[in-house]
Amino acid sequence: MEHALTEPKVMVIVPALNEAEAVGDVVRSVRRVMPGVPVVVIDDYSEDATATVAESAGASVVRLPVHLGAGGCVQTGYKMAYELGYDYVIRVDGDGQHEAADIPRILDALISTGAEVVIGSRFLGRDGKHTSFPRLVGIAFFRILLRLILGTPIHDPTSGFVGVNRAALQVFSRTFPLEYPEIEILVVLQRKRFRFHEVSCRMNRRRTGRSSITPFKSLRYMLHVLLGVFVNVLRFEAGHAENENKKESQ
Amino acid sequence: MNFHSVWFCIGLVTILGTLVSLRREHIRTEYSVSWLAVGIFLTTLAAWPALLDRISGRIGIDPEVFFLLAGGALISALVFEMTRVVSRLTDQNVMMAQRIAILEFQMREAATQNVTQDA
Numbered sequence: 001m002e003h004a005l006t007e008p009k010v011m012v013i014v015p016a017l018n019e020a021e022a023v024g025d026v027v028r029s030v031r032r033v034m035p036g037v038p039v040v041v042i043d044d045y046s047e048d049a050t051a052t053v054a055e056s057a058g059a060s061v062v063r064l065p066v067h068l069g070a071g072g073c074v075q076t077g078y079k080m081a082y083e084l085g086y087d088y089v090i091r092v093d094g095d096g097q098h099e100a101a102d103i104p105r106i107l108d109a110l111i112s113t114g115a116e117v118v119i120g121s122r123f124l125g126r127d128g129k130h131t132s133f134p135r136l137v138g139i140a141f142f143r144i145l146l147r148l149i150l151g152t153p154i155h156d157p158t159s160g161f162v163g164v165n166r167a168a169l170q171v172f173s174r175t176f177p178l179e180y181p182e183i184e185i186l187v188v189l190q191r192k193r194f195r196f197h198e199v200s201c202r203m204n205r206r207r208t209g210r211s212s213i214t215p216f217k218s219l220r221y222m223l224h225v226l227l228g229v230f231v232n233v234l235r236f237e238a239g240h241a242e243n244e245n246k247k248e249s250q
Numbered sequence: 251m252n253f254h255s256v257w258f259c260i261g262l263v264t265i266l267g268t269l270v271s272l273r274r275e276h277i278r279t280e281y282s283v284s285w286l287a288v289g290i291f292l293t294t295l296a297a298w299p300a301l302l303d304r305i306s307g308r309i310g311i312d313p314e315v316f317f318l319l320a321g322g323a324l325i326s327a328l329v330f331e332m333t334r335v336v337s338r339l340t341d342q343n344v345m346m347a348q349r350i351a352i353l354e355f356q357m358r359e360a361a362t363q364n365v366t367q368d369a
Contacts, residue, residue: 042351062351062354062355063351063354063355064347064351065350065351065354066347068344068347068348072344072347075348076348076351076352079352080352080355083352178344
């Protein structure tokens with residue numbers, strides 16, 4: 001009952017690497033849309049003034065002492081939010097691609113559907129413009145692969161616009177892929193029997209910097225993610241077999 | 251120099267190199283055991299060709315081929331072990347970096363609150 005009467009604790013995390021030109025606007029827009037909600041920028045050892053700009057814009061800044069990559073950076077935010085007792089965390093990229101105005105819809109979906117993870121999809125009812133051709137090819141490939149593994153369609157498996165609840169926070173604060181986490185976590189979710197939900201979101205052109213997924217890195221990205229998915233499927237099968245054995249022994 | 255002499259020298263250099271590095275504390279004792287085992291394996295078989303002939307004869311392959319295959323397998327096992335060690339250390343480093351960042355953040359937040367209260 002007490003939970004029903006109290007407001008859920010929500011945090012917005014913004015992983016950022018060398019985003020000094022964009023992160024200020026991102027923080028200001030999030031604070032405008034979500035007043036009173038803490039905005040925490042996780043600075044992945046930027047070489048520019050990302051941390052200072054974010055602080056000036058009103059964000060709290062967690063400064064990583066070394067570069068950890070996207071996964072390690074996001075996991076830092078999840079760990080902190082979990083330890084501080086937050087119920088929901090919304091991740092918004094620091095490059096300005098995500099619309100802060102869509103955050104309440106992700107939060108509403110988290111609360112109303114009870115899904116552990118809600119993904120902001122640029123393709124659900126939209127054309128996914130501002131997405132590069134190599135990325136579109138990769139997304140199409142992983143859509144088919146994940147449809148087979150998850151048994152349910154996912155429109156935007158590489159989206160970084162993600163909301164999670166406390167159950168997912170607990171899992172992700174312990175285990176989270178260090179590189180290219182977006183696709184792998186979907187298989188982790190499946191393994192944990194968690195649910196995910198997609199909501200339609202706008203996607204802007206990135207304002208500054210370079211995407212971590214360039215055409216030259218596409219092959220490495222595909223192989224890396226495929227391996228990660230494969231390993232998680234193996235873990236899922238192992239876990240499934242263990243559960244079956246337990247049932248039989250009972 | 252024949253085949254056995256070359257491998258005897260390589261084995262000896264491996265043992266000596268490992269011991270010198272240990273003495274200078276360039277490598278840790280727990281990681282030196284595998285290298286010493288490789289060195290002892292190489293020198294033993296190179297110093298006693300009869301032993302090498304006997305083992306390879308039982309398996310049914312040429313002694314030189316057996317020697318290279320066994321040495322290659324040992325080195326591969328070593329590299330694999332090192333990969334495991336590096337992976338474990340990477341995980342530990344990530345955890346520590348995250349912990350430091352979170353603690354530093356909480357300390358700064360606490361200090362800011364104290365300053366605000368004092369004012």
